[in-house]
Amino acid sequence: MNDYEWFKGEVYKLSGIDLSCYKEKQMKRRIEALIRKYGMEPYESYLQAIKAKNDMYNEFINYLTINVSEFYRNPEQWEVLKNEILPMILNVNKKPRIWSAACSTGDEPYTLAMILNNFIPLNEIRIIATDIDREILNKAQTGIYSAKSLAGLPKNYLNEYFTSIGDTYQIKESVKKCVDFKHHNLLKDPYPTDLDLIVCRNVLIYFTEEAKTNIYYKFNASLKPHGVLFVGSTEQIIMSSKFNLKSLKTFFYVKENQNK
Numbered sequence: 001m002n003d004y005e006w007f008k009g010e011v012y013k014l015s016g017i018d019l020s021c022y023k024e025k026q027m028k029r030r031i032e033a034l035i036r037k038y039g040m041e042p043y044e045s046y047l048q049a050i051k052a053k054n055d056m057y058n059e060f061i062n063y064l065t066i067n068v069s070e071f072y073r074n075p076e077q078w079e080v081l082k083n084e085i086l087p088m089i090l091n092v093n094k095k096p097r098i099w100s101a102a103c104s105t106g107d108e109p110y111t112l113a114m115i116l117n118n119f120i121p122l123n124e125i126r127i128i129a130t131d132i133d134r135e136i137l138n139k140a141q142t143g144i145y146s147a148k149s150l151a152g153l154p155k156n157y158l159n160e161y162f163t164s165i166g167d168t169y170q171i172k173e174s175v176k177k178c179v180d181f182k183h184h185n186l187l188k189d190p191y192p193t194d195l196d197l198i199v200c201r202n203v204l205i206y207f208t209e210e211a212k213t214n215i216y217y218k219f220n221a222s223l224k225p226h227g228v229l230f231v232g233s234t235e236q237i238i239m240s241s242k243f244n245l246k247s248l249k250t251f252f253y254v255k256e257n258q259n260k
């Protein structure tokens with residue numbers, strides 16, 4: 001067994017994160033760069049260090065999960081969601097069950113809540129938002145953001161749903177209450193069910209084809225008939241019909257009726 005294979009096994013025992021499901025070349029290069037920052041040689045002494053020191057362990061998890069996010073990321077896709085997809089979903093269910101999977105700092109589920117509020121009152125909106133990184137979930141729950149992460153958000157949303165504190169912005173309590181943040185590993189934990197909409201963007205790109213295939217099947221099983229999956233800009237699903245998902249618009253897939 002080579003050193004990276006051994007390290008992957010140890011990381012799995014330590015964190016439950018299966019690095020074999022992430023694209024190897026990219027992941028290995030990132031981890032080795034982090035280890036070298038400490039002047040260590042991959043991998044044994046670094047493993048001892050993350051086992052012994054909480055802050056180094058948290059840094060490792062944070063680093064390998066890549067938390068980049070922003071409000072209203074790829075605006076044109078959110079416009080499609082608002083103008084075409086949500087009206088269709090709300091036509092079937094006035095209180096849709098929604099999951100923002102791999103939600104990072106919360107920018108995505110909060111964007112969802114603000115858009116949904118065009119159609120339904122905030123106190124009727126419920127969004128499950130999950131991520132593997134516990135530290136990032138704390139940040140999401142705190143809900144304080146820099147101007148940079150809000151740059152793409154339409155100004156009317158910024159004015160209505162945020163309070164400015166110095167050079168940062170705090171999301172209002174009424175929006176926070178729409179979102180239920182939970183820890184969840186897409187590669188191993190059971191998925192929420194009976195969903196009208198799953199938003200999972202900019203994470204599948206890091207996974208191997210095999211891991212992605214498993215996830216698509218599980219997404220399909222989690223959706224209600226005619227539920228919709230919204231993916232990231234570089235994550236279009238090849239041969240989506242294999243997973244009983246039919247392309248509805250670019251980046252949107254609807255669960256196909258299996259009895260047709």
Ligand SMILES: C[S@@+](CC[C@H](N)C(=O)[O-])C[C@H]1O[C@@H](n2cnc3c(N)ncnc32)[C@H](O)[C@@H]1O
Pocket residue numbers: 065066067068069070073101102103104105107108130131132133136184185186187200201202203232
């Ligand atoms: C680049 S961010 C995407 C955030 C957001 N969805 C967006 O598009 O702006 C990727 C997120 O995936 C999370 N992640 C990575 N592996 C995961 C896994 N196995 N299960 C759940 N979340 C995971 C990371 O912690 C990170 O917050």
